[in-house]
Amino acid sequence: MMSxxxxxxxxxxxxxxxxxxxxxxxxxxxxxxxxxALLAPLLEKWYDNLPRKQYI
Amino acid sequence: MRDLKHLQYxxxxxxxxxxxLITQAREEGKVCxxxxxxxxPEPLLNLPGAFSIRLHAPNTGSMDIATxxxxxxxxxxxxxxxxxAIEGGFNFADCVITPDGCTMINRAVENMELLNTMGKDKPNxxxxxxxxxxxxxxxxxxxxxxxxxxxILNPLHEKYGIDVSDEAIRKAVAEHNRLCRVIREIGNxxxxxxPRITGYEFHTLCLATYVCPQxxxxxxxxxxxxxxxxxxxxxxxxxxARVLVVxxxxxxxxxxxxxxxxxxxxxxxxxxxxxxxxxxxxxxxDEEDALTQVCRHYIRNCQCPRMxxxxxxxxxKQYVAELAKEYGADGVIYEQVKFCDPWAYERTLxxxxxxxxxxxxxxxxxxxxxxxxxxxxxxxxxQAFVESIEIKAIQRGGRx
Amino acid sequence: xxxVQKVVNPVKRAGEQSPGKIYNEKLKVRARRExxxxxxxxxxxxRWLYLxxxxxRFIIVxxxxxxxxxxxxxMSYLFVxxxxxKFTVGLRDEALRLAHTSFNFVIADVTQAIANCFRGDxxxxxxxxxxxxxxxxxxxxxxxxxxxFDTKKVHTILREVPTMFASNIFxxxxxxxxxxxxxxxxxxxxxxxxxEAEAGxxxxxxxxxxxxxxxxxxxxxxxxxxxxxxIAKRLEREYGIPTFQLATPLRHKEPDVMDYAxxxxxxxxxxxxxxxxxxxDWDIYFQAAKRVNDAxxxxxxxxxxxxxxxxxxxxxxxxxxxxxxxxGNSGRNADFVKIxxxxxxxxxxxxxxxRMYAKEYRHRCIVWGVQPQYVIDMxxxxxxxxxxxxxxxxxxxxxxxxxxxxxxxxxxxxAYRDMAMLNxxxxxxxxxxxxxxxxxxxxxxxxxxxxxxxxMMWEHMSCKALTGMHGMFEEQARERGxxxxxxxxxxxxxRVFTRQAIRDQVNAYMRTVMREEPLDPSLENIPDNEAx
Numbered sequence: 009m010m011s012x013x014x015x016x017x018x019x020x021x022x023x024x025x026x027x028x029x030x031x032x033x034x035x036x037x038x039x040x041x042x043x044x045a046l047l048a049p050l051l052e053k054w055y056d057n058l059p060r061k062q063y064i
Numbered sequence: 065m066r067d068l069k070h071l072q073y074x075x076x077x078x079x080x081x082x083x084x085l086i087t088q089a090r091e092e093g094k095v096c097x098x099x100x101x102x103x104x105p106e107p108l109l110n111l112p113g114a115f116s117i118r119l120h121a122p123n124t125g126s127m128d129i130a131t132x133x134x135x136x137x138x139x140x141x142x143x144x145x146x147x148x149a150i151e152g153g154f155n156f157a158d159c160v161i162t163p164d165g166c167t168m169i170n171r172a173v174e175n176m177e178l179l180n181t182m183g184k185d186k187p188n189x190x191x192x193x194x195x196x197x198x199x200x201x202x203x204x205x206x207x208x209x210x211x212x213x214x215x216i217l218n219p220l221h222e223k224y225g226i227d228v229s230d231e232a233i234r235k236a237v238a239e240h241n242r243l244c245r246v247i248r249e250i251g252n253x254x255x256x257x258x259p260r261i262t263g264y265e266f267h268t269l270c271l272a273t274y275v276c277p278q279x280x281x282x283x284x285x286x287x288x289x290x291x292x293x294x295x296x297x298x299x300x301x302x303x304x305a306r307v308l309v310v311x312x313x314x315x316x317x318x319x320x321x322x323x324x325x326x327x328x329x330x331x332x333x334x335x336x337x338x339x340x341x342x343x344x345x346x347x348x349x350d351e352e353d354a355l356t357q358v359c360r361h362y363i364r365n366c367q368c369p370r371m372x373x374x375x376x377x378x379x380x381k382q383y384v385a386e387l388a389k390e391y392g393a394d395g396v397i398y399e400q401v402k403f404c405d406p407w408a409y410e411r412t413l414x415x416x417x418x419x420x421x422x423x424x425x426x427x428x429x430x431x432x433x434x435x436x437x438x439x440x441x442x443x444x445x446x447q448a449f450v451e452s453i454e455i456k457a458i459q460r461g462g463r464x
Numbered sequence: 465x466x467x468v469q470k471v472v473n474p475v476k477r478a479g480e481q482s483p484g485k486i487y488n489e490k491l492k493v494r495a496r497r498e499x500x501x502x503x504x505x506x507x508x509x510x511r512w513l514y515l516x517x518x519x520x521r522f523i524i525v526x527x528x529x530x531x532x533x534x535x536x537x538x539m540s541y542l543f544v545x546x547x548x549x550k551f552t553v554g555l556r557d558e559a560l561r562l563a564h565t566s567f568n569f570v571i572a573d574v575t576q577a578i579a580n581c582f583r584g585d586x587x588x589x590x591x592x593x594x595x596x597x598x599x600x601x602x603x604x605x606x607x608x609x610x611x612x613f614d615t616k617k618v619h620t621i622l623r624e625v626p627t628m629f630a631s632n633i634f635x636x637x638x639x640x641x642x643x644x645x646x647x648x649x650x651x652x653x654x655x656x657x658x659x660e661a662e663a664g665x666x667x668x669x670x671x672x673x674x675x676x677x678x679x680x681x682x683x684x685x686x687x688x689x690x691x692x693x694x695i696a697k698r699l700e701r702e703y704g705i706p707t708f709q710l711a712t713p714l715r716h717k718e719p720d721v722m723d724y725a726x727x728x729x730x731x732x733x734x735x736x737x738x739x740x741x742x743x744x745d746w747d748i749y750f751q752a753a754k755r756v757n758d759a760x761x762x763x764x765x766x767x768x769x770x771x772x773x774x775x776x777x778x779x780x781x782x783x784x785x786x787x788x789x790x791x792g793n794s795g796r797n798a799d800f801v802k803i804x805x806x807x808x809x810x811x812x813x814x815x816x817x818x819r820m821y822a823k824e825y826r827h828r829c830i831v832w833g834v835q836p837q838y839v840i841d842m843x844x845x846x847x848x849x850x851x852x853x854x855x856x857x858x859x860x861x862x863x864x865x866x867x868x869x870x871x872x873x874x875x876x877x878x879a880y881r882d883m884a885m886l887n888x889x890x891x892x893x894x895x896x897x898x899x900x901x902x903x904x905x906x907x908x909x910x911x912x913x914x915x916x917x918x919x920m921m922w923e924h925m926s927c928k929a930l931t932g933m934h935g936m937f938e939e940q941a942r943e944r945g946x947x948x949x950x951x952x953x954x955x956x957x958x959r960v961f962t963r964q965a966i967r968d969q970v971n972a973y974m975r976t977v978m979r980e981e982p983l984d985p986s987l988e989n990i991p992d993n994e995a996x
Contacts (some may be wrong), residue, residue: 035512036505041493044542045996048492055536061669064416064649064694133935137654137925142932164714167686167897171932174900178936193899195721198682198711203731207713207724214720369690372682373709374700377693405655405928409663409690412650413697428650 065298068265069291070284074272078317079122081148081275086156089115089277095224098157100145100173101165102336103196103368105208105358107236107346108216109161113226115277117157118337120315121148124434133175134168139403140433141313142172149181157182158224159189161216163196165370166406188223192216197363199373208359217355233354237346243278246285247343250292254331255391258297263309263330267320270339275315303329305453307427308388310334310414311399312407318435319442323397326446332391334367334384335399341365369410381414385422395425395453397446402430425453466917466945468828470851471773473820478504483554483848484986492995493546504556511564515545515571522575527589531582535670540631540638541578543996544571547634550841551781554848554984558814559821562777562807566785569803573788578626580619584674586703594619599736600678600705603629603662604688606890607794608883609679609710609732611756612749615796617742622792623671624662629837632661632956633784635996636838636963639956642668656926657957659684659691666695673703677739679732681710683890685897685929708735714897716888725884746871749879752795753869756886759789762804764864769815770855771914776811776819778854779843783835786860791891823983826851827947828915832858832907833922833930834892836953839963846920849967849987850974855914858922861906863889896929903929904936908944918947920970924955949973962993 034040077083090096097109098117109116121144130146148154160182162173173191176182183189194215197204217228226232247270253261269288272281304327309320313336320330334340346361348354367380388396398415400407408430415428427449432438478501480486488495497512499505519541522528532538551567552560582588584595597617601607603624610620632639639657642664647653649667651660665671678699682689696707710732713721733744763786766777785807789800821844831843831854843854867882868875888894895903907919921937924930941948951969954960971988974980982988 031513032509035497035509036499037496038494040516041543041546041996042491044546045492047542048539048996051539051542052536054533055539058534058536062645062667064413064667064697135923135925135931135934137931138928164897167929168932171900171929175932175936178900193715195713195715195718195724199709201731203724203727204711206727207721210720210723369693370686372680372689372692372711374693374696374707377696400652402652403654403928405686406690408652408655409687409693413694415650430652 065260065295068288068295070288071265071268073284074268074281075317077272077276077281078268081120081122081153082156083276085276085280086117089280090156094277095158095220095226096156097159097161097220098154099161100169101163101196102342103163103165103362103366104161104194104216105212105362106342107233107240107358108212108355110236110239110278111220111226111228111232112235114220114224115279117277118274119145119148119154119157119160120275120337121145121153121433122316124148130172130175133179134171137403138168138171139401141401142168144433145169146172146175149176150179152181154182157189158186159183159219160191161194162191163194165196165368166404168404190219190223192219197366198371200363200366200371200376201373204363205356205360208363209356212355212359230354233358234348237348237354237358239279241345243273243282243285244343244345246282246289247273247339248345250285250289251332251339251343253292254329256297257392258301259329259331260292260295260297262324263333264317264321264324267314267330267333267338268317270333270343271315271317271337273343274337303327305329305394305450306331306392307395307397307449308332308334308384308391308393309338309397309399310384311397311411312401312404313337314399316433316435319399319431322435322439322442323446326443327450328395328397328446331393332387334387340387341367369406377413380410381417381421384414384418385424388418388422388424393424394457395427395449397427397429397449400430401433425449425456465947468915468917469773471820471825473823475820477554477823478556482984482986484984484988484990487990487992487995489991489994494549494995497549498553500556500560504560507560508552508564511568512545512548514568515548518568518572518575519544522579525579527582528579531578531585531588531672534587535627535672536641537627537631537638537665537670538578540635543634546996547840550633551844553841553844555821555844558776558810558817558819562810562814563781565803565806565810566777566781569799570784570788573792574626574630577622580621581623581626581672581674584621585672587673595674596676597740598675599740600675600699602680602683602688602692603658604684604791604890604892605679605681606683606791606887607796608886609729609736611752611794611796611883612733612744612746613736613740613742614745614748618736618740620796621675624665625792627665627671628658628661632837633840636958637996639837640959642670643957654926656685656687656924657955659688661956663691663694666698669698671695673705675705677735678705678707679710679735680707681712681887683712683887683893685893685927687926706739708732710887712887712890716885716894716898717902721888722881722884725888726880729880729883729887746876746879750869750871750875753867753879753882755795755798755801757866757869758801759795759804760864760866762808763860763862765808766811767856769811772815773825774815774818774820775853775855776814777807778856779847780835780840783857783859784840786862787891790862794886821853822848822851824851825853826980827853827918829854829918829920830856830907830911830914830916831920831922834859834924834927834955835922836924836961836966837956838958839953839966842966845967845987845990846970849982849984850970850980851983852918852920852970852974854920855916856910858895859891861910862891862894896927900933900936904933904940907937908940908946911944911946916946918949920949920951923950923952925952925960926954947977949977958993964989964993
């Protein structure tokens with residue numbers, strides 16, 4: 009029973025720490041925006057190919 | 065065709081802003097009311113004892129000083145007016161009435177005021193700015209009445225003792241209508257299959273009514289009308305197409321001349337300084353005061369793109385289409401002075417709608433204020449347009 | 465020439481000293497985020513997490529995914545964190561918290577606006593019942609005429625804000641496509657690119673289509689007024705959405721335009737009532753009026769702090785927050801009140817502790833004219849690179865008068881005039897229209913009031929109202945001994961002036977006229993011309 013009470017906070021702490029390490033790495037090295045920058049040209053092509061009813 | 069007797073006389077008057085008739089009218093003791101926009105009700109500036117002059121800057125060359133004050137990104141008419149004012153070319157004015165119609169002309173006049181370009185030796189000289197209507201509702205009529213009272217009539221009366229009574233306004237409207245009738249009758253000759261007046265000649269006469277004291281040109285205009293009634297058009301007409309010119313201000317006969325030199329007869333004019341809507345008679349009744357009726361006339365007839373409600377937006381295109389039909393135009397030229405914001409959009413939407421909704425071939429161009437600085441480009445555009453109209457006519461099985 | 469006393473920051477900035485070094489030209493985004501010391505980096509990180517959660521909550525909704533792949537401008541919102549970094553470059557302590565508090569709130573507001581657009585959009589969410597409760601308005605629109613409508617029953621959709629205005633802040637190139645479309649259809653390239661881009665979006669059929677009716681206005685300029693005609697044509701003729709044009713007088717300082725303006729407000733309200741079937745509620749109006757006054761008091765207090773040697777809340781965050789609160793909110797949303805007071809508390813704390821944005825303040829600057837969207841971080845750059853502190857900008861110098869907030873029969877009539885006054889005194893147009901005094905002379909009064917020795921003049925080259933007074937600014941600044949630093953740009957078209965070309969105008973002025981060296985040389989040239 010005691011071991012469970014210790015384990016749960018430890019697991020929670022480990023998850024929180026893992027979450028922090030991963031997200032902080034993404035944050036600090038700007039990985040989110042770097043990935044977005046790679047994605048952007050593909051999206052532009054997608055938008056270029058969409059059919060549109062263009063008129064004034 | 066035989067030259068019109070007074071054409072040269074009118075052409076000479078248009079060569080300078082401060083023409084001989086302005087001097088003559090001022091020597092008669094009349095007050096010169098200068099203005100800058102077609103949205104100002106003209107009869108209110110032509111009350112007994114006053115005469116209106118719409119400011120223009122013919123033969124503009126360098127605009128360096130005005131460009132310093134306003135940068136080269138403002139429209140050339142606004143800079144040309146400022147330059148001319150700085151040069152002393154508008155010293156004849158006893159006051160300047162400026163509606164906040166378009167930003168650039170408004171700024172030009174504000175610069176004139178801040179630089180004290182006019183009125184140095186005239187203790188009663190004043191600048192007056194007025195709000196003008198945006199829509200054609202009764203609220204706009206009320207606004208217009210108030211603005212005309214506060215910014216035209218009151219200062220004219222207080223500074224120069226001008227009679228601004230209802231009776232005086234009615235008299236001015238009657239004179240205005242007499243002028244409009246003459247211009248309309250002359251303009252109607254353009255509807256003929258073999259017109260006895262060119263678009264350039266008409267524009268010269270019409271322009272003179274804006275930039276000269278009206279009471280001093282009326283007799284020669286009436287004489288010209290009589291002359292036209294018996295004028296024989298040439299057997300062989302030089303025209304390859306009939307066009308309606310629509311757009312921002314044209315106070316330069318050179319543009320109309322250039323278009324006609326390319327074989328396109330300018331059969332109708334719907335632009336600032338043109339006869340539509342500026343030379344349409346004002347109908348007055350006896351039930352309502354004259355000022356309100358004049359204001360309502362200007363709001364209802366206004367074709368300025370700054371009128372923003374959709375009824376006006378669509379109405380402007382319909383108006384052009386109706387004129388094109390009435391005058392037998394084969395195509396429409398939408399022109400705009402470069403850097404003019406209102407006409408930049410109006411030209412785009414108008415040219416699209418005239419083409420798609422009304423089926424007219426349209427040439428959409430921007431141009432410099434003084435066409436002499438860009439003759440080649442404009443000539444090429446108009447020539448190509450005339451050819452395209454001819455080709456379309458051939459494709460339809462009509463005449464080339 | 466006028467001079468001001470230099471103020472030196474006794475505290476060394478925590479963390480990174482040269483934020484200019486974290487840019488990377490090839491990546492089009494920064495190589496990494498700024499190290500601001502442990503405390504501030506952690507705070508910035510938590511705010512980043514918050515932003516990601518806002519974006520995440522938005523994108524998990526299926527209709528929002530559909531909208532994302534339908535509308536080109538949505539791509540900009542992938543770069544929101546990148547945009548956030550622009551708002552916080554070099555910031556620490558209260559300044560960082562002010563920027564995050566204001567900007568994150570604006571982001572949440574814009575995100576909600578997009579979600580609302582997609583919900584009602586005929587192509588995406590197609591929630592017809594919701595769409596029928598929506599009233600479309602312009603981007604540059606004071607929504608005072610909606611202050612008395614129950615926000616649960618009628619939704620005000622400023623459709624152009626997320627589509628054009630905000631999206632350009634995050635992605636400098638996104639507007640170019642729409643400008644090209646507009647010009648392809650004949651609109652010249654010399655008009656203001658903002659209404660031109662909006663017209664281009666309409667031509668490209670890239671606006672969400674929703675709403676029971678729409679209210680357009682002429683509040684900014686000739687270009688904006690005219691662009692609306694093109695937009696209204698499609699709204700009315702293709703989509704059957706009736707539009708009302710709310711005319712707002714230009715000469716707003718003249719008392720003889722007030723009756724007209726007030727009547728126009730009445731007409732706009734009647735139009736909304738007619739089309740939505742919802743009645744104007746005076747209780748709701750006067751509650752909103754109280755909030756408008758509260759926001760005005762907070763803004764005045766912020767400006768007072770900024771007139772001291774230790775200004776706190778300025779630059780892009782201040783300007784954008786004011787835009788949103790004053791214009792897009794107009795007292796309708798009670799959440800703004802909490803944020804207003806939080807921001808004021810932060811600024812007061814920063815003032816008490818003499819917080820500074822840079823090593824030293826060499827010049828006190830009023831920023832006049834209209835700022836370019838794609839260099840939104842310019843003012844933070846200016847203070848950190850050159851020690852020129854932007855005390856306030858023209859867009860933030862807005863109404864300071866209180867409006868009637870008690871519900872009495874007289875005040876109900878006064879309310880129309882108050883709404884009309886606010887409408888006429890909308891951001892930007894309260895200076896760019898209404899005669900030269902509000903544009904030129906008022907600037908010198910502000911310089912005196914805030915003890916400024918330098919004016920940075922944003923010369924938005926397509927803004928005719930501003931450039932039309934170019935010479936007068938020059939002459940009058942010379943007469944008053946005020947340094948006048950012209951910085952040209954084309955609002956939202958980076959092809960005309962790149963970011964570095966804009967900064968170089970400041971660099972050149974500071975080196976050649978002021979004969980000064982930068983406080984932070986790493987910022988003088990930043991390789992971000994190609995960055996989003």
